[in-house]
Amino acid sequence: MREIRIFELDRERTVFWQSPAAELPQSLQVLQGLLWLTVEGEPADHWLRAGESFEIRHGQRVWLGTWQDGVRLRVSQPAKTLSPLTEKPARRVGERLGWRIALRDLAARVANRTMARLARG
Template structure:
């Protein structure tokens, strides 16, 4: 599963972007306009047009700005592995909880003398 966020910068607007150091890289893609990007500690700036991308590493401080027009961009994180076994992702935990809830409902609707899914032996 990926998180995708959309942002718009107004003309001549500049913002600072910095994610936690422990985060995986994020992909920034310009959807519309012209985006100026400079990375702390790098000697050159980047100019990105619609369709062009830049990878922002975790903990990296980046300045984003526009010139005479605004810009729209998409920032996404790489797909995370889905897990349904011990200690997995939030999604995996959610799936286990849904399954448990379903098992309890089936057991309670099985009626007297019948065993449904999740019923325990006596």
């Protein structure tokens, strides 16, 4: 599962973007227009056209800008959920707990019936 956000940047605008330090890398993809992108500490700028993408690593500071037209872009990153490989064991543990609770309830009912019969004589 991934989180996806769509942004539109008006013409002749520049914005600052910083990927959170604790986050996984973010993928930036241009959907429409021409995007100017510069990364702090890198000597060269990047020009991305529709269909092209750039990976923003955690903690990286970038500036995004437009040229003559606006830009529409998509930023996506993996969602903060468990991966399918780690979900299965957790689900199995939950299933086992569910069976334990069901068996405990059944045992309690049987014990209550037995006690009621013994009390009646």
